[in-house]
Amino acid sequence: MLILHPLLGLRDAQEFTYLGDASIIDRPDGLTEPEAFHDYLYLRDNPAGVHKELWFHEQGDRSWLVVTRNTVTHEILGAELARDYARGRGRSR
Amino acid sequence: MKYSALRVFREALTGHKGWTPAWRDPDPQPSYDIVVVGGGGHGLATAFYLAKEFGQARIAVLEKGWIGGGNAGRNTTIIRSNYLLDGNQPFYEFSMKLWEGLEQDLNYNAMVSQRGILNLFHTDAQRDAYTRRGNAMILHGADAELLDRSQVRKMYPFLNFDHARFPIKGGLLQRRAGTARHDAVAWGYARGADQRGVDIIQNCAVTGFRIVNGRVLGVETTRGYIGAIKVGVAVAGSSSRVMAAAGMRLPIESHVLQAFVTEGLKPVIDGVLTFGAGHFYVSQSDKGGLVFGGDIDGYNSYAQRGNMAVVEDVAEGGMALMPMIGRARLLRTWGGIMDMSMDGSPFIDRTPVQGLYFNGGWCYGGFKATPASGFCFAHLLARDEPHPTAVAYRLDRFRRGAMIDEKGQGAQPNLH
Amino acid sequence: MASHRLKPLSALGREFLAVESIGPVTVAEVMDVALASLAARRGQEAVVGAAAAQAGIPLPPPGRAEVGAVCGAFWVSPEMWFLEAPFATHEDVVAHLRPVFGEAASITEQTDAWARLNVTGPLGPLFERLCNLDLGRFEPGSATRTVIEHVGCYAIRRAPERMTVLGPRSMAGSLHHALTVAARSVA
Amino acid sequence: MNQALRQTEGFVADLPQAALGPSQVQRVGAGLVDRSRTLSFTFDGRAYAGHPGDTLASALLANGVRLMGRSFKYHRPRSVIASSSEEPNALVELRSGARAEPNTRATVVELWDGLEARSQNRWPSLAFDALGVNDFVSPFLTAGFYYKTFMWPAAFWEKLYEPVIRRAAGLGRLSTEADPDAYDKGFLHCDLLVIGAGPSGLMAALTAGRAGxxxxLCDEDFLLGGRLNAETLAVGGQAGTDWARAAVAELAALPNVRMMPRTTVVGAFDHGVFAAVERVADHVAAPLAGKPRQILWRITARRSVLAAGAIERPIAFRDNDRPGVMLAGAVRAYLNRWGVAAGRRVALFVNNEDGLRTARDLDARGVDVVAVIDARPEGERLPGIRHLKGAVVTGTAGRLGLTGITVRDAQGREERVACDVLGVSGGWNPTVALTSHHSARPVWEEGIAAFVPSLDGPKGLGVAGAAAGxxxxxxxxxTGAARAAEALEDLGFRVSSVDLPEAEDAPVRLRPLWHVSGTGRAWVDFQNDVTVKDIKLAHQENFRSVEHLKRYTTLGMATDQGKTSNVTALAVMAELTGKGIPETGTTMFRPPYTPVSMGVLAGRSRDEGFKPTRLTPSHKWAREQGAVFVEVGMWLRAQWFPRPGETTWRESVDREVLATRKGVGVCDVTTLGKIDVQGTDAGxxxxxxxANTFSTLPVGxxxxxxxxxxxxxxxxxxxxxxxxEHEYVMTTTTANAVAVFRHLEFCRQCLWPDLDVQLVSTTEAWAQVSVAGPNARRLLERVVDGDIxxxxxxxxxxxxxxVCGGLRARLFRISFSGELAYEIAVPARYGDALIRELMAQGKDLGATPYGTEALGVLRVEKGHVAGGELNGQSTALNMGLGRMVSRKKDSIGMVLSQREELVREDGLRLVGVRxxxxxxxxxxxxxxxxxxxxxxxxNDDGWLTSVVHSPHLGHQIALGYLRNGAARMGERLRVVNLLAKTExxxxxxxxxxxxPEGERLRG
Structure with missing residues (x-):
């Protein structure tokens, strides 16, 4: 697979380490109830189709990317820096 | 029809005209007592044991394609019960015992072959971990032996003992482990279930559940609505998709696992070998192909195919362990979709919907579990309480913190 | 620099550096470059850019390496560069850079973290056996992270026939082996 | 008897070994081989001759050798049927010793001088094979018979039945020696990858190459040109072979075109990534020193054109597997390309126009075409040749070689026709394999009665020529020109219109015929011995889907991957079910296109080079000290430093431990991960x-x-x-350094992207040495320049x-051993010198190097957790560190660490064991x-995690996780090791x- 890195262009997926569903960015407040953490950490939509997911450019520039990929065809529809995506989800400090 | 050597002999002399279908192709009836969704090994075994062991009747197995066409026929055929943790070991040992009597149970030769599995270790720390595991196995009534380097060398003299990057220091051997002919397991259960009146309905995809007041009434399918008092779902690889139709999110991700076979070769490898310093395991089939596999590809996928990285990684492990295979040729690769769970262990449990039961999350270990999975799921469906060997496989275990994490990797499915 | 009494050893474990020639390719270990990472602190990107410009330190865009008056630099991560300077004059490279950037940047010594191998000769036939780099599109001035036989490296193309490969110091031997075996294979 | 059999039934009588050149009795022309040079080779120990340009198959046929192998199950005698990589029968073992290479298709082996080949799956000889008895009991060995028997008694499977079955398994033998050859990998990038260098591939490459x-351009053959090399067709007014030669020359002159003969594209992967295997040295006895045997290329192509041609398919009829029954196109290829007449009296059995070309070409070369049996009643007859219209072949005769066939004409009359070769053409199957590597199913095209690529194949892959139908x-x-032009325009190239050379455009005129019904066995899958009867039995037993059929009968599972059998089997099943072929199913192909050696997939990653080796800064010094090394992940660390006179490792380790506790020990701890954490939000x-707090940690x-x-x-x-103020340096365990760094970057970029924190690994930048023991400070005072x-x-x-007069260094007063201890770090290039300096300066203080074993003893004696306790399954509470988890702040893992099962009072706790x-x-x-x-x-209460011998205490001690352990101090238990039956x-x-009070480390 090739991932279109927003800064570096097409890079082989082998340079990356995969984490999983990008929903793992939406971490609950750390002093909240365990139930929210349970759902956050353990439950997944696991779609057959478009999936936003986290890839770490471990053998590259060490950017975490949010890649939008179809899990049925493996087609990649886009990739952005995870920090920008995270900010877009309201994460900051 | 009973299969026997005599029957084979008679048919051979009379032109094989007497063989009948191994299972029927009935049309679905309007309703059943129990509908099992999924005609893989687990679903078929469930139906078989429901009929044979739990006295249930009016059972249907619904399969969206052809029975045994999913992971039942896309694995590396290994059976073993060399687990570490209390939640797992009794279940897999129960499975092993069912394997040992399977052919007589089914009147079908699934070629259960107990030629042993040897997990190699390369460091003292791995040795201690295997010692812990081997002891856990024996405590649970399974068999295990710890071999030192010279014993391993005697068993497998062609391994790389002299130029290894990670020297072989020994191995954990389970002699009762081995392989079984994967397709035959599905066919044998199908035939056995069919003979006991189970309707096996192929090309019948479940598209939804009819749920009223928190109770399941039946399933919508591509061949119409089918009523059911109880519905058991055993569709590993598609679990999230199917259970989403019942409004459930699961602690499961779908990942692709590739497996490989070489051209047929005269026998060189007797048992199953796993390489503790790389992602590689191997056995040799009765047809002579070296069957091997490694890690999952590592990203969510519903495509039954993988990429080059894992092929190369597995080949590197193979060559590092057995440099004699350099001139053996990889003949075929295939991919299956795994239900990778959050702790690497499966689920056999009720769901919040009354009458709806779930069996899944087998990761890449589902094949060896087939008999016990079917038996325990049948137990749960028939009696509404878990089988004693499967009590840990609850969906709420993450809420309670009762994970069964053999690898100690935490909530990251692709690392299990 | 104080004159201490410890003698350096190269990443390949050599007291004297050696150059190997294999066919048209030469592989040389060098240790005369000091290296530091420079990372702009949050919100200080412009300050860092201005300070660098004033000091004659290039901060090239992603995928690029540049040579400056004092330092060379190549991009490694968003808002992060590796700066290269002559070891003889900049052994304590962080001490040299700190006054330039003050509290606007995090600076970390990286000199000995990386084994440095200079490869000269026809690069195409050699590197196509080593790493997934499109040499045809990797013109001089390009810099990237890549993987050579499981070793994560930086490759910096200095000239059509000159490449610098930085590999983790502990894996210098494996990296050197990979380069020379490949060079023999294509020689 | 063997001799007698060969002479009566064999094709050509034995020839004296000396008669090399003239022995090529079937060589009737030059073809494209170089007859000016002769190569000698052996097959089953007998010497033969051939020429450069020959394959092993063409050379054997030239020498009149037809019997080349035995089938898998029935051990039927077999000869070559094809001329390319689809060959199912002619499998040989090539070379010998460690280089022996089983199951090699004779059709793809390029002849070299001195080649040795042997037949396989036969005993004692190819002509007389004892297991040929299987053929006589074949009625008992139908598809799936083994599922129905061998079940009683249960224990007999492993003891009796299976060993017998396993002994019969496989075809060739694997050498049990390590493969002596080297393999390489490489990476290529291009705008257009053209797969196949036949007319369509050459045209595609020319179109793209001329556009810049x-x-x-890859082709599995050593001679580019594809089918043009096997035909007498004209292209652009010249012989097709000449046109191909000219095209190749033009392409070779273009700097932007890379020609890769002997290179098979074996897999199409996601996003335009292809795997290709180049056979660099398979056409010579052994690779040159330092050069690879094969190279695995990973080709990243922006666009690609599949021009892989088509594969001819046989027709099934009774005993259609006799040596001498071949594909008609192969008969023609041997004649035209290799100048070899496969037989002297050749019959043909065809259902389409293409098969007639073979008759014409043979006739033109003066080979006796005894009859053309044409299943089509319609159409014209070939002039001057006996051309039976509407006729079929119903059987064959001969044992080790074909002697004749039975023909049933349009009127149903049967006659016997004597011949030694029968060329069969049942039509052509486009080579669609790569188009279905992404799971796209090929579609049925009625006009040519074959599957053609579906439109939803791999993105960016166009299909041209016969591969497209x-x-x-x-x-x-x-189509070659058109697919290339489309791809290029897509990429923004300007493509000038291409003049297509003039060439034949003959219609196919095919009448589908899959098998000739009748009694006896008609082979569909030759290698695996699957017959029409087996397919019928599968149908009868309800194994009717294609997947069930394949798995039940093993059809298509042989080394030819079903290239010549899958479509035929599907058609037979379609007949039985009464459904059309597309309704019955499609054939799917997965990588690799042809079998690939394991060696090339591994490349250089083998033996000691399997993974990189990481060496510590003091490695050279440690080696000089005679250290024993141990793998810790990819690192090599000194495990202990034996001294003269020490006979066991325990002696050395005990000495190192005691020396450390009494004087001072020195240990390289560089392998621990070091991460530089800077920024105003670093704390x-x-x-x-x-889990605990760091923002309050004072500087220093x-x-x-x-x-x-x-x-x-x-x-x-x-x-x-x-x-x-804003600068921390974190250390991690050796094993987790990479994962922790990744995790920190995740936290930094994904969870709290606006925190001002920067991370960089400095593990390798610093050589870090632990100096531990009561004399540690005294030693360091001699090295460190300031007041410590x-x-x-x-x-x-x-x-x-x-240190040492001005070298910058970092000093940490931390202790893993429980002793007064420091870790001192210097730039890595000085690590070797530092450790030598410490040893020299510490001589009178008892300075002793210690390795990982002693390190382990020291930390277990002190009760510090490490690998055995940090197993990914343990919690802070398990380790007795529960109070370190601050509940007052948000930290990763805090919330879920408090779940009920994780905070059980009676849970596992770390204990000491004596x-x-x-x-x-x-x-x-x-x-x-x-x-x-x-x-x-x-009654399982936990386990021992770490065991060491404590020289300090004079006995073994251990750490373990014990159920309810905190409450069980002083209790006596058994520890059982059931594996060794000890307790x-x-x-x-x-x-x-x-x-326990920590007096020593404050010392």
Whole structure:
């Protein structure tokens, strides 16, 4: 697979380490109830189709990317820096 | 029809005209007592044991394609019960015992072959971990032996003992482990279930559940609505998709696992070998192909195919362990979709919907579990309480913190 | 620099550096470059850019390496560069850079973290056996992270026939082996 | 008897070995081989001759050798049927010794001087094979018979039945020696990858090459030109072979085109990535020194054109597997390309126009075409040749070679026709394999009665020529040019219109015929011995889907991957079910296109080079000291340093431990991960990634940190030092360095993107050495330039210092051993010198190097957790560190670490273990069981995580996780090792075996 890195262009997926569903960015407040953490950490939509997911450019520039990929065809529809995506989800400090 | 050597002999002399279908192709009836969704090994075994062991009747197995066409026929055929943790070991040992009597149970030769599995270790720390595991196995009534380097060398003299990057220091051997002919397991259960009146309905995809007041009434399918008092779902690889139709999110991700076979070769490898310093395991089939596999590809996928990285990684492990295979040729690769769970262990449990039961999350270990999975799921469906060997496989275990994490990797499915 | 009494050893474990020639390719270990990472602190990107410009330190865009008056630099991560300077004059490279950037940047010594191998000769036939780099599109001035036989490296193309490969110091031997075996294979 | 059989039944009588050149009795022309040079080779020990340009198959046929192999199940005698990589029968073992290469298709072996080949799957000889008896009992060995028997008694499967079956398994033998050859890998990039160099591929490459695109042209053959080399067709007014030669020359002259003969594209992967295998040295006896045998190329192509041609298919009829029954196109290829007449009296059995070409070409070369049996009643007859219309072949005769066929004409009359070769053409199957590597199913095209590529194949892959179903030469050229032009325009190239050379555009005129019904066995899959009867039986037993059919009968599972059998089998099943072929199913192909050696897939990653080796800065010095090394991940670390006179490792380790506790020990600890954490929010960041607090740590101090995963289990531990207001340096365990760094970047970029924190690994930048023991300070005072007295540099202090007269260094007063201890770090290039300096300066202080074993003893004596305890399954509470998890702040893992099952009072706790009998031997991994209870799972109370011999205490000690362990101090238990059938009575004690009050480290 090739991932279109927003800064570096097409890079082989082998340079990356995969984490999983990008929903793992939406971490609950750390002093909240365990139930929210349970759902956050353990439950997944696991779609057959478009999936936003986290890839770490471990053998590259060490950017975490949010890649939008179809899990049925493996087609990649886009990739952005995870920090920008995270900010877009309201994460900051 | 009973299969026997005599029957084979008679048919051979009379032109094989007497063989009948191994299972029927009935049309679905309007309703059943129990509908099992999924005609893989687990679903078929469930139906078989429901009929044979739990006295249930009016059972249907619904399969969206052809029975045994999913992971039942896309694995590396290994059976073993060399687990570490209390939640797992009794279940897999129960499975092993069912394997040992399977052919007589089914009147079908699934070629259960107990030629042993040897997990190699390369460091003292791995040795201690295997010692812990081997002891856990024996405590649970399974068999295990710890071999030192010279014993391993005697068993497998062609391994790389002299130029290894990670020297072989020994191995954990389970002699009762081995392989079984994967397709035959599905066919044998199908035939056995069919003979006991189970309707096996192929090309019948479940598209939804009819749920009223928190109770399941039946399933919508591509061949119409089918009523059911109880519905058991055993569709590993598609679990999230199917259970989403019942409004459930699961602690499961779908990942692709590739497996490989070489051209047929005269026998060189007797048992199953796993390489503790790389992602590689191997056995040799009765047809002579070296069957091997490694890690999952590592990203969510519903495509039954993988990429080059894992092929190369597995080949590197193979060559590092057995440099004699350099001139053996990889003949075929295939991919299956795994239900990778959050702790690497499966689920056999009720769901919040009354009458709806779930069996899944087998990761890449589902094949060896087939008999016990079917038996325990049948137990749960028939009696509404878990089988004693499967009590840990609850969906709420993450809420309670009762994970069964053999690898100690935490909530990251692709690392299990 | 104080004159201490410890003698350096190269990443390949050599007291004297050696150059190997294999066919048209030469592989040389060098240790005369000091290296530091420079990372702009949050919100200080412009300050860092201005300070660098004033000091004659290039901060090239992603995928690029540049040579400056004092330092060379190549991009490694968003808002992060590796700066290269002559070891003889900049052994304590962080001490040299700190006054330039003050509290606007995090600076970390990286000199000995990386084994440095200079490869000269026809690069195409050699590197196509080593790493997934499109040499045809990797013109001089390009810099990237890549993987050579499981070793994560930086490759910096200095000239059509000159490449610098930085590999983790502990894996210098494996990296050197990979380069020379490949060079023999294509020689 | 063998001799007699060969002479009566064999094709050509034995020839004297000396008669090399003239022995090529079937060589009737030059073809494209170089007859000016003769190559000698052996097959089953007999010597033969051939020429450059020959394959092993063409050379054997030239010498009149037809019997080349035996089938898998029935051990039927077999000859070659094809001329390319689809060959199912002619499999040989090539070379010998460690280079022996089983199951090699004779059709793809390029002849070299001295080649040795042997037939396989036969005993004692190819002509007389004892297991040929299987053929006589074949009625018992139908598809799936083994599922129905061998079940009684149960134990007999492993003991009796299976060993017999396994002995018969496989075709060739694997050498049990290590493969002596080297393999390479490489990476290529291009605008257009053209797969196949026949007319369509050459045309595609020319179109793209002339437009200036970067082109790679691969072909599995050593001679580019594809089918043009096998035909007498004209292209552009010249012989097709000449046109191909000219095209190749033009392409070779283009700098933007890379020609790769002997290179098979074996797989199409996601996003335009292809795998190709180049056989660099398979056409010579052995590779040159330092050169690879094969190269695995990973080709990243922006666009690609598949021009892989088509594969002819046989027709099934009774005994259609006799040596001499061949594909008609192969008969023609041997004649035209290799100048070899496959037989002297040739019959043909065809259902389409293409097969007639063979008749014409043979006739033109003067080979006797005895009859053309044409299943089509319609159409014209060939002039001058006996051309039976509407006729079929119903059987064959001969044993080790064909002697004749039975023909049934349109009127149903049967006659016997004597011949030694029968060329069969049942039509052509486009080579669609790569188009279905992404799971796209090919679609049925009625006009040519074959599957053609579906439109939803791999993105960016166009299909041209016969592979796309364009079976004429004109069609090949036109579609090749068109697919290339489309791809290039897509990429923004300007493509000038291409003049297509003129070429034949003959219609296919095929009448589908899959098998000739009748009694007896008609082979569909030759190698695996699957016959029409087996397919019928599968149908009868309800194995009707294609997948069930394949799995039940093993059809298509042989080394030819079903290339010549799958479509035919599908058609037979379609007949039986009464459905059309497309309704019955499609054939799917998965990588690899042809079998690929394991060696090339592994490349150079083997033996000691399997993974990179990481060496510590003191490695050279340690080697000089005679250290024994151990793998720790990819690192090699000194395990212990034996001294003269020491005979066991224990002696050395005990000495190192005692020397450290009494004087001073020195150990390279560079392998621990070091991460530089800087930024104005560095402290806040560390508070969130560690369970305990770091923002309050004073500058110049170090603190032990416990890092949890989000699920509340321990991820890693280590010390983190605050070197400045905004500057920390974190250490990780050796094993987790990479994962921790990745995790920190995740936290930084994904969870808290606006925290001001920067990370960089400095593991390799610094050589770090532990100096431990009562004399540690005295030793360091001789090396460190400044004041490191207890007052100036107290416990848990850290700071920048200089050593040896001005070298910048970092000093940390931390202890893993429980002794007064420091870690000192210098730039890595000085690590070797530093450790030598420490040893030299510490001579009178008893300075002793110690390795990982002693390190382990020291930390177990002190009760510090490490690998065995940090197993990914343990919590802070398990380790006795529960109070370190701050509940007052948000940190990773805090919330979920409090779940009910994780905070059970009676859960596992870290304990110390001491054998009651001090001479007893403990084993790591042994389990705890109460003294009075049986060793069964219900009584399993935990296990020993780490066991060492404590020279300090004079007996073994251990750490373990014990159920309810905190409440069981002083209790006596058994530790059982059921693997060795041993047990030891132990006492549960505090894990702090020495100096529980920590007097020593403050020393």
């Amino acid at each position: 695109a970067r082109v790679i 364009a079976l004429s030469t004109h069609g090949a050229l036109a 806040a960041f560390l508070d969130r990634v560690y 101090k170090v603190r032990y940190g416990l890092m949890l995963r989000e699920d509340g289990h321990v991820m890693d531990d280590g010390t983190t030092a605050r070197l400045g 007295s207890d007052a100036a540099f107290p416990t848990m202090a850290c700071g920048n210092v200089t 054998p009651v009998d001090p001479t007893a031997v403990l084993k790591g991994g042994s389990h705890f069981v109460a003294l009075d209870k049986e060793a069964v799972a219900a 030891v009575e132990v006492e549960i004690v505090s894990p702090h075996f020495i100096d």
